[in-house]
Amino acid sequence: MSLEFDFKGIRLKNPVIVTAGEHGRDGKTIREVAASGVGAITTKTITNIPLPDPLPCYAKIDNGFLNVVLSAVHPAEQWFDTDMAEAKKGGVPVIANFAGSSPSESAELAKKCEDAGADMIELPTHCPHLAENIEAQIPEIKLPPPEIYDPKPFYETVKAVRKSTSLPLIGKLSAIFHLNTKNWVKAGVDAGLDAIEVADTLGPVMLIDIATGQPKLGGPRGFGGLSGGALKPLTLRMVFEIAQDFDITIIGSGGISTYKDAVEYIMAGASMVGVCTVGHLKGIGAYTKLIKDLERYFDENDTTLEEIRGLALKKVEQRKKKGLAAITKPLPPEITAERCNACGICERSCIYGAITVDDVVHVDSGSCYGCGLCADVCPKHALEMTYYK
Ligand SMILES: Cc1cc2nc3c(=O)[nH]c(=O)nc-3n(C[C@H](O)[C@H](O)[C@H](O)COP(=O)(O)O)c2cc1C
Known part of the structure; x- marks a missing residue:
C-alpha cells in the first residue's frame, strides 16, 4: 500500500521523516540519505556561526543514546549558497531547521532558507547542552538559564517567522517541556504553526566511565541530551496529550527504531514520525526497513494510517464510558x-x-x-x- 500523502501542498512519499541530526549535517549528507526512501529530511540546526562539537560527542546506553553535538557544520550563508541546493538533489523535501538569537534573526534566516529552496521550516525550542558548551568555547558569552515555563519567547519567534515565509512551519518542542507541553503547543498554534514535532532530546543527562571517573561525553561537565528508546514513553505521552487537546498535525519523534514504534506514535495521534538515533546506530538501511515494514503492517492489517491515527485516544474514551478507568x-x-x-x-x-x-x-x-x-x-x-x- 502506498503511504504517499500531502502536507500543506508538499507531496511526501511516506510519513517517515529524518529529524535534525548528523544525517542533516550538510547538503552532501542529505543528498546521500535521500536514497533511503524517507519522506523528508531535516537539516541539523543551521546557525549563523556554528561551533565545533565537544568531543567525544556520543555515548550509548542499553536502550538510549547521549549526544553533545551542537549545530550544523556549515554556517548559514554556506547553506544558502551551496548546501541547500546540494541537499535538494536527493529529490526528497528538505526541512530547514535553524536557530536565530532573536525573533528578527530567525525571521531573516527563514526567508533565506525559503529563497535557497527549503520545502519546510522548523524551529527548535531548546537544546539541553548548548548553553554551557557555548560558554566553554566563548568565555565572554554568558547565557541566561532556559525558559522552561514561559513559552512567550517561542511565541514571538514563531510569529516573526510566520510573517517572513509562506512555507509550512513546524515547531519542535524539547522533551524538557513535558510538564507543560500544552502551554508550549498553544503558544505555537496561536502564533501560526502548521505542525508540531515532539520531541527533541531530554536533558541535561550524563554518564561516567568508572575506569577513569571521567564523564563519558566531552564538554565542560560531560552533559548531553538523551534520545532513543529510553525517551519514547515520555515523548509518546506528550504526543498523546497534544492530540487530545489540539487539532494540529503532529510529528512524533523519540526512540522510533522499528515500525512498531511508529505505529504507537500514530495511534497516539501523530500523522508523521521522525527517526534520528536509529540512523546513527544502524545506518540509513534502518530507515528503509522501517518504511517497508510499515507498508507491510498496513497491508497485512488491511488498514490505513488515517484509520489507526489516534486509536489510543478512542480507547481511553471507551475506558471512561465502560467504567474501566480505575x-x-x-x-x-x-x-x-x-x-x-x-x-x-x-x-x-x-x-x-x-x-x-x-x-x-x-x-x-x-x-x-x-x-x-x-x-x-x-x-x-x-x-x-x-x-x-
Ligand atoms: C546526534 C543528534 C543530533 C541532534 N541534533 C539536533 C539538532 O541539530 N537540532 C534539533 O532540533 N534536534 C536535534 N536532535 C534531536 C533529534 O532530531 C530527535 O528529535 C531526538 O533525538 C529524538 O528522536 P530519536 O530518539 O529518534 O533520536 C539530535 C539528536 C541526536 C541524537
Missing part, C-alpha cells in the same frame, strides 16, 4: 499452555510469588496481583492480560 480488582493472566516453553522468565519476574513453572507455567490466582508484568516479559506470548478485552 480497575483495581486483580485479573490473573490467561494462559495459552501450548505456547509456553517453560523458560521461567515469568516466574523470576513475579515479585508476588504467584507463578511457578515446571514443564509449563502455572499462576496461583490467590496470590496473583494482576500486575501484567509476566505477560509483558513472556517471549512466547503464552500469558495475556484481559482487563480491556
Whole structure:
C-alpha cells in the first residue's frame, strides 16, 4: 500500500521523516540519505556561526543514546549558497531547521532558507547542552538559564517567522517541556504553526566511565541530551496529550527504531514520525526497513494510517464510558499452555510469588496481583492480560 500523502501542498512519499541530526549535517549528507526512501529530511540546526562539537560527542546506553553535538557544520550563508541546493538533489523535501538569537534573526534566516529552496521550516525550542558548551568555547558569552515555563519567547519567534515565509512551519518542542507541553503547543498554534514535532532530546543527562571517573561525553561537565528508546514513553505521552487537546498535525519523534514504534506514535495521534538515533546506530538501511515494514503492517492489517491515527485516544474514551478507568480488582493472566516453553522468565519476574513453572507455567490466582508484568516479559506470548478485552 502506498503511504504517499500531502502536507500543506508538499507531496511526501511516506510519513517517515529524518529529524535534525548528523544525517542533516550538510547538503552532501542529505543528498546521500535521500536514497533511503524517507519522506523528508531535516537539516541539523543551521546557525549563523556554528561551533565545533565537544568531543567525544556520543555515548550509548542499553536502550538510549547521549549526544553533545551542537549545530550544523556549515554556517548559514554556506547553506544558502551551496548546501541547500546540494541537499535538494536527493529529490526528497528538505526541512530547514535553524536557530536565530532573536525573533528578527530567525525571521531573516527563514526567508533565506525559503529563497535557497527549503520545502519546510522548523524551529527548535531548546537544546539541553548548548548553553554551557557555548560558554566553554566563548568565555565572554554568558547565557541566561532556559525558559522552561514561559513559552512567550517561542511565541514571538514563531510569529516573526510566520510573517517572513509562506512555507509550512513546524515547531519542535524539547522533551524538557513535558510538564507543560500544552502551554508550549498553544503558544505555537496561536502564533501560526502548521505542525508540531515532539520531541527533541531530554536533558541535561550524563554518564561516567568508572575506569577513569571521567564523564563519558566531552564538554565542560560531560552533559548531553538523551534520545532513543529510553525517551519514547515520555515523548509518546506528550504526543498523546497534544492530540487530545489540539487539532494540529503532529510529528512524533523519540526512540522510533522499528515500525512498531511508529505505529504507537500514530495511534497516539501523530500523522508523521521522525527517526534520528536509529540512523546513527544502524545506518540509513534502518530507515528503509522501517518504511517497508510499515507498508507491510498496513497491508497485512488491511488498514490505513488515517484509520489507526489516534486509536489510543478512542480507547481511553471507551475506558471512561465502560467504567474501566480505575480497575483495581486483580485479573490473573490467561494462559495459552501450548505456547509456553517453560523458560521461567515469568516466574523470576513475579515479585508476588504467584507463578511457578515446571514443564509449563502455572499462576496461583490467590496470590496473583494482576500486575501484567509476566505477560509483558513472556517471549512466547503464552500469558495475556484481559482487563480491556
Ligand atoms: C546526534 C543528534 C543530533 C541532534 N541534533 C539536533 C539538532 O541539530 N537540532 C534539533 O532540533 N534536534 C536535534 N536532535 C534531536 C533529534 O532530531 C530527535 O528529535 C531526538 O533525538 C529524538 O528522536 P530519536 O530518539 O529518534 O533520536 C539530535 C539528536 C541526536 C541524537
